[in-house]
Amino acid sequence: MTLPSIATIQKALDNGPYNQWLGATVTEFTKDSITLELEGRVEMTNSQRGEVIHGGVISALLDVAACFSVIGTAGGSAPTIDLATHFLRPVTPGKIIVTGRLIKPGRSIAVAEAELRNEGGKVAAITRGTFATSAVTPIEDGDSAEDGADLSGSTIAGLESGNIGDAFNRSRGDEIAFVQTGENPREISYTNFIDNVCAVQARLANEGIGKGDHVALIGLNSIEWLEAFFGIMRAGAVAVPISHKFPVSVLQYVLENSESKLVLADRADRLPEGNAVPFRLLDSFAAEAGKKEELPAPAPVDPADPAMVLYTSGSTGKPKGVVRSHGSHLWIMEQGEKASDGAFRSILVAAPLYHMNGLATVQGALVHGDRIVLQPQFDARGFLQAIADHGVTKLTGVPPMMALALREKDLIQSLDLSSLTENFFGSAPLTEELIADIEAAFPNAKLAISFGTTESGPVAFSPHPDGRPTPKNSVGVAHPAVRVRLLDADGSVLVDEGMGGKGPAGPAIGNLAVGSPAELSLYLNRPDLARPIDIDGFYRSGDLFRRDEDGFYYFTGRVDDMFVSGGENVHPAAVEAALVEHPGVREAAVVPVADEMKGAKPVAFVVRQDGTGTTEEELKAWVLDRMEPYAHPRRVFFTDSFPLSGTNKVDKNALAARAAELTGDQGADS
Known part of the structure; x- marks a missing residue:
């Protein structure tokens, strides 16, 4: 479905229940937002003088704009759910501008916000809410496509169902999805991988695992691990990746905290003695289910439904289970596809899959259709050998991995590593010395530094929209689809930019806070820990960042002693x-x-x-x-x-x- 023309939208608005008394004109429309303008007029409200526009008029305006941004309707026919409007100041008669933005897409429920301001720019009211999107048909104008964008939810192949356990590029068919290195080398096509994921889904049903049940995963990186991970989520259950490096006492705590009903592991000795949770071996789990001619459909999910629980260390010493939803990861993958140049890559993943770094890389690669070279666990010489053997074009991971690999100077000199064109490292800062060594070892490869957290996801920064080169050791500029703030020690805002940011945006150093649809849902079974999102919708990372005068950000340390x-x-x-x-x-x-x-x-x-x-x-x-x-x-x-x-x-x-x-x-x- 393509974008309708502004004239078509204006006609739909005029035929709706509101515009006969609002008199709004559509001035801009994209697949994610709409902007309306109108002349304000005096309305009799609670004001003694009756000279302010407030109450029902503002609410109707915000509702119309937000509904438009989500489903392309004039409002009214789609029920509004949990709409919260905040009146910041009265609006006096004159030009009024209202903009609605899509914040989080969804198949049945989506999240949007709208903002109303005077022509001078002062915001008078804001609203944020969830909207039902399945009750209406978006406006179409097949004769007036503006840019070929799709209004009906996700436009990206592999994301149609909204269940991220089903997020694959099926058009790749017989193309290789995974090449596994190490002691058990093998490869698998997209078609066969997806078949195995569905077999896991069927076997889980046989085991009595249903929607919302938690299933733990423990083991080295492997194709079987990933088949189970996606199969769990495709079944509507919740995947719980657990570090195989956890000490026994920590592992016992995590299994109890996660309320896992089943554990899938690559070895029986991964489990602590006396473990009471049912256990199955990964390599035989899908095989025992057998193949079926008719593959099971992905379980229906809402965007807010939990998809996975990722455990991250906490200041109390107990790992925190970060609950992440289908909608949050759907948005992450969509952002990756929107930024893609369309080329297919061969990506080496050696970071552990229980960590956001490696896991998000694999998810994005499968949606796009890339080939993933999977190392069971990082080994410096094997890491380098895999680049040469499999024509790897992109590396991802954390800086220590590359530092260890660069010590193998004899191997670097003997291998053909010319296929590598991209180095993508994050989760920790790089030293100037390490950057110089990377550039010397891989002269054909561009180096990019990323940033993300388990709580807020991996989308926070991006290359400059004007194509300006990112300075050395910078993570880039604020991503256009998120809000980025730098906060002073007292919480005051030093920088506020990105989508809808209205604050200062000059050079500063402060605590990085990210407002993003990729945010966590909550910490699992931790009533002692509040959801770490502030009143303005920002996750305060505790990471100290510097913003230069050109808008580029640099990681400089931690706010506290962590x-x-x-x-x-x-x-x-x-x-x-x-x-x-x-x-x-x-x-x-x-x-x-x-x-x-x-x-x-x-x-x-x-x-x-x-x-x-x-x-x-x-x-x-x-x-x-x-x-x-x-x-x-x-x-x-x-x-x-x-x-x-x-x-x-x-x-x-x-x-x-x-x-x-x-x-x-x-x-x-x-």
Whole structure:
């Protein structure tokens, strides 16, 4: 379906229930938004003087614009659900401009917002709500297509059902979807992969797994892992990827917290002793279901329905289950397709699939129709060999992976790596030295740095819309489909730009906050944790970003003392709590020191209990047994007391400086 002309929309508006008394003129219309203009007039309202436009007129205007942006109707025939209007100031008679924007597309329910302002630009009212989209037929004008865009929900092949377990480019058919490297090398076409996903869906039904049930996934990267991941979601169930590196105690907590009804794992010994959750092996799960001539249809889902739960570390030491919806990931994949140049790529994925970095890359690649070269787990020499063996054109991952690969100088010199044209790394900052080494090793490849969080998704920044080159070590400019803010320590807005941003947009440094349709739904079964979205709809990342005068952003560190080590969040308080549990430790303080591969690594200072002879190796092993490997302190130094700041708190700046001296070189992690 193509975009109707403005004349067609104006006619539909005039024939609707509102415009006979609104008198609005359509001035702009795209597949995502509509802009109306009208001359305001005096309305008798609650004002004593009766000179302000308010109440029903404004609500009707906002409703019309928002409905138009979602479904292309004049309003009235589509029910409005949960519409919330905020009146910021009265509107005096004169020119009024109202704009409705599509925020989150959906097949049956979509989210939109609208804004009403005076001609001078002052916003008088805003509204945001969910709208039923299935009750009406969008306006069509087959004789007046403006740009060939589709008004009926998603326009991208593979996203029609709204169920992201069914998000594949079926036109690729016999083209290779996956090449798996390692000890069990094999490849699979798009057709066969999709068949296997459907077989998993059928087997889940046989196991009594239904819509909304949680199914855990544990194992190395594999084709079977991904068949299960998509099959779970296609069945309407919720996929729960779990790190195979979690210590036993953490794994037990996650299985309980996630309320998983079934565990699919690549090995039986992945599960803790005494595990009560039913368990099946990944490699045989789909095969045992057998193939059916008629494939099951994807389960119907609403955009707000949960699709997956991704666990991320928290300051309490307990991983947080981030619930992500079908709608949020649908939007992420649509943004990727909108930015695509249309070319097919061969993408090497070696980052773990339980992490947003690798998982979102695979999801986007399958929608587009790319070939994915899948490494079961990162190995530097295998990583480089895969580029040469499979003609990889794009690399993704975190900076430490590339730092390790670049140490294999003999292999780099012996391999033909000329196929590589794109390096795409994120989740941690890159050092200037690492950037120079990457450019030297892959002179034909452009380097792009990305940013994202488990809570807000991977869409926050993009290349400059005017084609200006992104400066070295910058993540780009604010993405046009999101709102980006930089906040001062007191929460005041330093920068507000992106879609609908109305605040300042000059050079600044502050806490990055992202307003995006990709935001999380909630933290699973954590009543102690509020949903981390502020009153304005922003996720405050805690990451410190700098914006330059040209609008480019740069990651500069963490707002608090949490730091990123190899793409993973390390919370010193959680590591300190684990150390203090040791009977030989009285006090503990953890600080980061620089590391050329991981960006930073944890170092601990410990005050022993009197009369104990606790050793460094004993404490490192103690933490390793209780936390993820990336969180354990690489060095432990003993001291009689900690330096204190003026407020009688431990002076961690002084400890960090001392740690840098004691560790000597700024070398690689150990």
